[in-house]
Amino acid sequence: MYEICVYGAGSWGTAVANLLAKKKFNVCLCARDEKLVLRLRETHHNNKYLKDIHLSQNLVFDTPKNAQMGIFAVPVKYLRDFIEHFSIKVDAALSLSKGIEDETFLPPSGILFQTLGITKEQFAVLSGPNFALEVALELPTASVVASSNRNLAKKLQNMFNTHYFRVYTSSDYIGVEYLGALKNILAIACGISDGLNLGQNARAALITRGLAEILRTYKYFGGKSKTMLSLAGIGDIVLTATGNLSRNRILGLKLAQGLSIDEILNQLNGVPEGLNTVMAVFRLSQKYSIETPIINEVYNIIVNKKDPFESISILMNRPLKSE
Numbered sequence: 001m002y003e004i005c006v007y008g009a010g011s012w013g014t015a016v017a018n019l020l021a022k023k024k025f026n027v028c029l030c031a032r033d034e035k036l037v038l039r040l041r042e043t044h045h046n047n048k049y050l051k052d053i054h055l056s057q058n059l060v061f062d063t064p065k066n067a068q069m070g071i072f073a074v075p076v077k078y079l080r081d082f083i084e085h086f087s088i089k090v091d092a093a094l095s096l097s098k099g100i101e102d103e104t105f106l107p108p109s110g111i112l113f114q115t116l117g118i119t120k121e122q123f124a125v126l127s128g129p130n131f132a133l134e135v136a137l138e139l140p141t142a143s144v145v146a147s148s149n150r151n152l153a154k155k156l157q158n159m160f161n162t163h164y165f166r167v168y169t170s171s172d173y174i175g176v177e178y179l180g181a182l183k184n185i186l187a188i189a190c191g192i193s194d195g196l197n198l199g200q201n202a203r204a205a206l207i208t209r210g211l212a213e214i215l216r217t218y219k220y221f222g223g224k225s226k227t228m229l230s231l232a233g234i235g236d237i238v239l240t241a242t243g244n245l246s247r248n249r250i251l252g253l254k255l256a257q258g259l260s261i262d263e264i265l266n267q268l269n270g271v272p273e274g275l276n277t278v279m280a281v282f283r284l285s286q287k288y289s290i291e292t293p294i295i296n297e298v299y300n301i302i303v304n305k306k307d308p309f310e311s312i313s314i315l316m317n318r319p320l321k322s323e
Ligand SMILES: NC(=O)C1=CN([C@@H]2O[C@H](COP(=O)(O)OP(=O)(O)OC[C@H]3O[C@@H](n4cnc5c(N)ncnc54)[C@H](O)[C@@H]3O)[C@@H](O)[C@H]2O)C=CC1
Pocket: 008, 009, 010, 011, 012, 013, 014, 032, 049, 073, 074, 075, 076, 078, 082, 096, 097, 098, 099, 130, 131, 132, 133, 269, 270, 271, 272, 273
């Protein structure tokens, strides 16, 4: 059993494992692919996801094993199968993933409770405006650890905090998780708008009115309103809706160029979680009559191949209302 395992050697899992290893924690980065594990051991470079970053000599690599602290950086779509396949056992879990499970609408915490048999007292989530590459380059970054267990949140805050990575705590883990997932839909919407050169006014309007939709959806899940104003809320929305390191925003930019989803996924280096999240949220909003016009149009562009200009026209010509 390892002290700390980071599961998932994508860009964020690698950057987070490296941050902890540089702080001299005993940490193992766990990848599914044995060949990748061997290459990482030999080179201390993750060429696919963080190619110019030399990883700490203190970092060890393995296939998934049990750990005292399990840190999960696996896209939500694969998380349940990943844990079951490797029969992972941990004493406590930290989630880094930003998505919702399609059929169940569960955030990572719900999946981890079911698969690992842990309780909410053993769970925390780390989220915020955090592009993996910028953290790996030690650029100033702020983040939040949320848990209903105050001691666990404080412990993780101290574990992660460095001169370039400032960590806050929160008790609203549900709000932090759902905001991390929902913001990806707005990043896709803004990517589409910017890809069509609709201007900065349009982008600001999409972010602001999108926030109203996120608030309505997210209240349904039990997130606290004030978390919207946090690093995990508005902070991450601004970052991914405007920053070109976001895979979700790039998905939108490429949709605007007329590429198909398959073509885009082939070109993208990583998983745009918003693609699955928009499917789940669309079904949810239909089922419970939640008003989500922007989210509905993102869904229609992706699933029904609707012309984005038609979507803009629909959004601009909705019945007039107060803000
Ligand atoms: N990259 C970033 O800057 C940030 C990412 N996140 C979140 O972290 C989570 C992980 O993302 P990244 O590290 O960026 O990954 P990534 O998108 O860079 O890489 C894809 C990851 O998915 C794994 N994967 C692909 N197919 C799989 C399968 N069938 N079963 C299990 N795993 C599979 C790959 O091995 C790899 O670890 C996502 O939920 C993402 O939203 C959160 C904050 C920042």
